[in-house]
Amino acid sequence: MTAEDQKKAAAIAALEYVHPGARVGLGTGSTANHFITALAEKVKGGLDVECVATSRASFQLASRLGLKMTTLEKQPHLDVTVDGADEFDANFQLIKGGGGALLVEKIVATSSRYMVVIADQSKKVETLGKFPLPVEVVPFGVNATGWKIDRALRICDLQGKLKLRLKDGKPFVTDSGNAIIDVSIGAIPDPRRLDNLLKSIPGVIDHGLFIDICGVVLMGTDDGVQTFRKG
Structure with missing residues (x-):
C-alpha cells in the first residue's frame, strides 16, 4: 500500500467513531481530506452530523461535498475531532501544523470529547522532532x-x-x-x-506540539489499520 492508501484506510476506519447526531471537528490537510470525503459519503447514505472545520480549505471541501457545517460559537462542545498529524509518538504526543492550521486545529481538538488521529505508518516516531x-x-x-x-x-x-x-x-x-x-x-x-x-x-x-490532547491513533499499514488507545 502507498502512503495515500494507508491514510485513506485510516480515514475510513475513523468513521466508526462518528455516531448519528454527532458534532464533528474536521482537521486540515491531505489526510483529513480523506476523512472529509469518507464522511460525506456516509452522510449521503443517511448519517446526520454537524461539522466544524479547522481551516477555510477544509470548510470549502466539506461544504462542497454536502456536509452540514456549524461553528464553535454555535456548538462550543464537540463529540470528536478527526485530524492527521505530522508525527506522533508512543505517548500520544503530536507535532502538527505542516498545513498551517495548528492554532484552530488545537482549539477545535480541545473542544472535543476526544481527538482521533489518522495517519500512515511513516508518521510514527520514537522521539518527536524530525519534522520541523x-x-x-x-x-x-x-x-x-x-x-x-x-x-x-x-x-x-x-x-x-x-x-x-x-x-x-x-x-x-x-x-x-x-x-x-x-x-x-x-x-x-x-x-x-x-x-x-x-x-x-x-x-x-501557539505551536504544533499537541500534548495530552489525542486519545486514539488509527495508523494505516500494509497489513491494515492499527489502533492505539491512550490509557
Missing part, C-alpha cells in the same frame, strides 16, 4: 520572537534552525492572520517542557 516544529507568531516583532524561541530551545539544551515560512516568496499567513516560524530541531526528548516554555513567550500564539 511550527510556531505560530504575531507578525509584529517576528525577529524578536524568534530570538526568544531560540533562547527557549537553549534552556531545554536544544539547538534548532528557525525559518520563517514563506508562500510564493512572501511570508505565509495563517487563516488567523499570523506568521509561522518552522523550527528544525531533530529530536525533542522532553516535549512537555518545550511546550510550557514556548507558551510563555510574548508573541507566540
Whole structure:
C-alpha cells in the first residue's frame, strides 16, 4: 500500500467513531481530506452530523461535498475531532501544523470529547522532532520572537534552525492572520517542557506540539489499520 492508501484506510476506519447526531471537528490537510470525503459519503447514505472545520480549505471541501457545517460559537462542545498529524509518538504526543492550521486545529481538538488521529505508518516516531516544529507568531516583532524561541530551545539544551515560512516568496499567513516560524530541531526528548516554555513567550500564539490532547491513533499499514488507545 502507498502512503495515500494507508491514510485513506485510516480515514475510513475513523468513521466508526462518528455516531448519528454527532458534532464533528474536521482537521486540515491531505489526510483529513480523506476523512472529509469518507464522511460525506456516509452522510449521503443517511448519517446526520454537524461539522466544524479547522481551516477555510477544509470548510470549502466539506461544504462542497454536502456536509452540514456549524461553528464553535454555535456548538462550543464537540463529540470528536478527526485530524492527521505530522508525527506522533508512543505517548500520544503530536507535532502538527505542516498545513498551517495548528492554532484552530488545537482549539477545535480541545473542544472535543476526544481527538482521533489518522495517519500512515511513516508518521510514527520514537522521539518527536524530525519534522520541523511550527510556531505560530504575531507578525509584529517576528525577529524578536524568534530570538526568544531560540533562547527557549537553549534552556531545554536544544539547538534548532528557525525559518520563517514563506508562500510564493512572501511570508505565509495563517487563516488567523499570523506568521509561522518552522523550527528544525531533530529530536525533542522532553516535549512537555518545550511546550510550557514556548507558551510563555510574548508573541507566540501557539505551536504544533499537541500534548495530552489525542486519545486514539488509527495508523494505516500494509497489513491494515492499527489502533492505539491512550490509557
